[in-house]
Amino acid sequence: MVRSRRPLWRYPLFQIPLMLLCACLLIAALFGILGLGKPKVAVAIALDLSNSTYNGIFNAAGTVMAQEVAAVKSYLQHNDQFLQEPNQIQIFGFGGVVQPLTNSFQTDSKRVETELEQALKIPDLPIRIVSNTTDINLAIQQTTTALNNIQERCRELLLVTDGEASVSPSVIAEARQRRVKINAVVIGAEAPEIRLAAFSTRGIYLSSEASHLESLFTNRFFLQFNSNWKWIFFWLGSAWIALMWTLILPLERWIFKGLMKFEMSLAGKLAIGNALFWTVATLGIIWRLSGLPFLSYC
Numbered sequence: 001m002v003r004s005r006r007p008l009w010r011y012p013l014f015q016i017p018l019m020l021l022c023a024c025l026l027i028a029a030l031f032g033i034l035g036l037g038k039p040k041v042a043v044a045i046a047l048d049l050s051n052s053t054y055n056g057i058f059n060a061a062g063t064v065m066a067q068e069v070a071a072v073k074s075y076l077q078h079n080d081q082f083l084q085e086p087n088q089i090q091i092f093g094f095g096g097v098v099q100p101l102t103n104s105f106q107t108d109s110k111r112v113e114t115e116l117e118q119a120l121k122i123p124d125l126p127i128r129i130v131s132n133t134t135d136i137n138l139a140i141q142q143t144t145t146a147l148n149n150i151q152e153r154c155r156e157l158l159l160v161t162d163g164e165a166s167v168s169p170s171v172i173a174e175a176r177q178r179r180v181k182i183n184a185v186v187i188g189a190e191a192p193e194i195r196l197a198a199f200s201t202r203g204i205y206l207s208s209e210a211s212h213l214e215s216l217f218t219n220r221f222f223l224q225f226n227s228n229w230k231w232i233f234f235w236l237g238s239a240w241i242a243l244m245w246t247l248i249l250p251l252e253r254w255i256f257k258g259l260m261k262f263e264m265s266l267a268g269k270l271a272i273g274n275a276l277f278w279t280v281a282t283l284g285i286i287w288r289l290s291g292l293p294f295l296s297y298c
Contacts, residue, residue: 008249017245024239028232037231039297042088042105042150044143045072048161049093049126050134059120064187064210068160069120071213073113078222080109087225088153090146091116094139096130105150136165136194140175140182148178154298155180156225157203160213164191172197179298185216230293237286244278247271 008014031037053065060066072091079086088105089112092098101119102112119125139159147155157180164186175182181203184194187210198205204224206216248271256267286292 008253011249014246014249017242017248021239021242021246024235024242028235028239031228031231031235035228037228037293037297038083038085038226039228040085040153041156041225042147042153043075043156043158043225044090044092044105044147045075046092046094046098046139046143046157046159047072047101048095048134048139048159048163049129050095050131050162051126052134053162058126064162067210067213069116071160071217072116074214075217075222076109076113078218079107083226088150092139092143092146093119093125093129094135095126096133096135096138097128098135098139098142099125099129100146105146134161134163134165136161137168137171140167140171140197144171144175144178144180147180154225156221157182158217158221159184159194160187161185161191161194162187162210164189165194167193167197172200175201181298183221185213187213230290230297233290234286234293237282241279241282244275248275 009018047065047068049065053068054060054063057063058065059069076089079089086107086109088107089102089109090105091101091112093101099119102115106112122128136159140157143157143159147157155178157175159182161184172182175197180201182197182201183203184191184198184205186194186205186207188207190207195205197203204220206220208216251274252264252267252271256262256270257264260267262270
C-alpha cells in the first residue's frame, strides 16, 4: 500500500512561518493605521533673515522672509494639532550672526509662535543678525550646538536660505558626530554644498520657490520628521523573511524536486539555503536603509 504525503499545511515547518508572516503583516498594518512608533523629535528651525529676503522693509508682506515666517507658523499649527507628543521646537534667525528668535526648545507651539512674533518686532533685529551678509556655517554650527543639549529625541535642523553658500566639511562632520540631520530648503538656484551637507547627514534637501515653502514645511518636513516608516519597513521586511521560510516546503516539493527533478536531500538544502539567503539579505537591506528601529528610532 502506498502512503501519500501529508498536505503542506499540516507540517509545522509550513505552519509556524505562515503564522509569523500573518502576524508581521498585521503589526505593519496596525503601525500604519494607528501611527504607532512615531519618534520623539527636536527641531531647530534656522531662517535666513539677510537683506535679500526682505528687500528694504523687514518682514514686509509678500517677501521671502514673510513666506519663511508663514511656513514656520504652519509647521507649528501641525505640531499642535496632529501629534500626541509634539516636537520640541526652537527658532533661530541668521545673517552674519545667529540670533535665537524663541527662548528655548518647547513643545507649546502657541507659545513658540508668540515668542517668534515678539522677536520679529524688535527694531534692531536686522542689526543684531548683521543682515548684510549670510553665514551658513555659523547657522549650522550654533543650531547643532543647541540641538546637542536635547537628549532622547531625534535632532533635526531645518534651514531655509535664499542663496548658495559654502559649508565647511568640519561643520558637516560635527553635525554627524552629534547626530543632527541637516535639512535644507534653498529658494531659487541650486546650492551643491548645502545639498551635500544634507545628504551627508541623511537629511532632506529641496530647492523651491518661496511660495511653496508652507507646503514643503507641512507636507514634506513635518511628515518626514514624525514618520514611523522605519517600524513599518521593519515589519514588512520581517514578513518577507517569514514568507521565504514559509516557501521552504513548496520550493522543495514542487520546484526543486518536482519540476527540476533534484534528489530530496539536495532539494531540501536548496530550499533552506534560499530562506537563509533572504533572511541575511533582508536584514542587511533594513540595516543599510533605515537601521533597526528598536536600536535607534532616529
